[in-house]
Amino acid sequence: MDWFTAPGYWLSRLVFQRALAGVYLVAFLTAALQFRALLGERGMLPIPRYLARVPFRRAPSLFHLHYSDRFFAACAWTGCAVSAALLAGLDSGLPLWAATVLWLVPWALYLSIVNVGQTWYAFGWESLLLEVGFLAAFLGNDEVDPPVVVLFLLRWILFRVEFGAGLIKIRGDACWRRLTCLHYHHETQPMPGPLSWFFHRLPGPVHRVEAAANHVTQLVVPVLLFTPQPLATAAASLMILTQLWLVASGNFSWLNWITIVLALSALRLPSGRTAAAGPPLWYEAVVLAVAALLVFLSHRPVLNMVSRRQVMNRSFDPLHLVNTYGAFGSVSRVRYEVVVEGTLDEVPREDADWREYEFKGKPGDPRRWPRQFAPYHLRLDWLMWFAALSPAYADDWFGGLMERLLENDRDTLRLLRRSPFPPDRPPRFVRARLFRYRYTGWRELRETGACWERSYVREFMPPTRLTRAAQRP
Known part of the structure; x- marks a missing residue:
């Protein structure tokens, strides 16, 4: 033929x-x-x-x-x-x-x-x-x-x-x-x-x-x-x-x-x-x-x-x-990000020494410039964006993420850019807070080098610790 x-x-x-x-x-x-x-x-x-x-x-x-x-x-x-x-x-x-x-x-x-x-x-x-x-x-x-x-x-x-x-x-x-x-x-x-x-x-x-x-x-x-x-x-x-x-x-x-x-x-x-x-x-x-x-x-x-x-x-x-297929049938007007933090302090007060976890791809530190990762797919970072849109997107996995951060789980930490805690000292408490992120203007970029500015919105997950019952073998 x-x-x-x-x-x-x-x-x-x-x-x-x-x-x-x-x-x-x-x-x-x-x-x-x-x-x-x-x-x-x-x-x-x-x-x-x-x-x-x-x-x-x-x-x-x-x-x-x-x-x-x-x-x-x-x-x-x-x-x-x-x-x-x-x-x-x-x-x-x-x-x-x-x-x-x-x-x-x-x-x-x-x-x-x-x-x-x-x-x-x-x-x-x-x-x-x-x-x-x-x-x-x-x-x-x-x-x-x-x-x-x-x-x-x-x-x-x-x-x-x-x-x-x-x-x-x-x-x-x-x-x-x-x-x-x-x-x-x-x-x-x-x-x-x-x-x-x-x-x-x-x-x-x-x-x-x-x-x-x-x-x-x-x-x-x-x-x-x-x-x-x-x-x-x-x-x-x-x-x-x-x-x-x-x-x-x-x-x-x-x-x-x-x-x-x-x-x-x-x-x-x-x-x-x-x-x-x-x-x-x-x-x-x-x-x-x-x-x-x-x-x-x-x-x-x-x-x-x-x-x-x-x-x-x-x-x-x-x-x-x-x-x-399809993409972006709706476009967000405001950017929110979930910022995850941990502390070694015995009491998780607001003035405790809270240290921020850094993700590889999603915005975190306002001074850290985004990198090119595609076509490689950072799955956790993408789901963190959805979590910021609505906690419902994170119902089935976010608690598991926080639990593994409390354990300093090696495989989980490999998904991150940096953990603020040494491998032998996991945090006593972790929490998550929601921030609004905006791009800086030309003047602020020149003066501070920061590409983002952020402002606190609300608590996403209150301070949580790993109870004895929750500890995995």
Whole structure:
């Protein structure tokens, strides 16, 4: 079938696959380095406790067969190794069937992690990586040219990512319709980056242009992905430029990067390579069957997009094969931060020697400039932002965090930038307070070097100590 493959996209496929393998590598590395404190047997939300109440059919995962921290670590590091092998191009030298299986390995491993990750993995880019990763397994290797239907479905994902995000904004916060959301967003986004202060201080008319350009990129340009070349390449290129602007303005884990990866698949890059031999019949049958399944499952996100009650970042099946996406349907006008402190004093008075814990990514010390972490995902820092929005977001894990700080738990402290207490002297009490954070102006930045100013709002959690009954073996 001559229509089945697209020889002109051989180089596009190669770049897409290597870039996707890089995103997989970051995702598995994040899991390997953070899971013990978050999800381990002694973590804040232990996986064994979750597996005891959630059946396999609701959350398919290898960990339903067996769980231990050592086994989780083995899965995460195996995912790193396979991702690195794919990044190096191992799949190109394998038979077509073996390359397909190899690409399914990181998908299955990461699905197993996401489906037991609970609150820590409740982000849209987790499902997006799984959806893209599953489809990428059927894109083929050097034995065959890229299948047209898989390339089309990759564009379909990119369309839903961008168009869904555009719809949720237009239907959501009125500031998007007034083109004023970016007067606040750079200051109140979950995790600012090193340039976010400067983005916030751009003139008001520039912010309005940013917002208008966002609407064009998300509501108009995605339609052009399905037009003939070179218009589709131009549309994808514009999306890449927009995503790079977002990369520069904040820390959004790998959301921007995997969107860029998707756009790479729509580029028609010159390669000078001659067409490969025709694909085997079994491969054509598998690809068409997978495509038919994904097209059928797509009716749910389509219905969601046309609904007035559109939801964002929702998975419609336990395998995360087809999902709906979106971001910042509403934009906070004020930034709040939860500041965690501890003391060695016997009595937790207000004038006690309270010492502040420093997190890696979220704002804390007003003089400490934000760093660039994305595409690496600081899960605890992100959840601390949600906790500041509403304590309800932290009901299931914040108490566990405070308990582990009282113990000087080594795995938990590794998630932080700095603990104010030596390893052999844990605090007697910890507390949490809510502060309002604002960016400083140019003059204050020059005079003090502080990028933030903060003011106390209220108590978030009163001083708490570790009782004998609460001590863990």
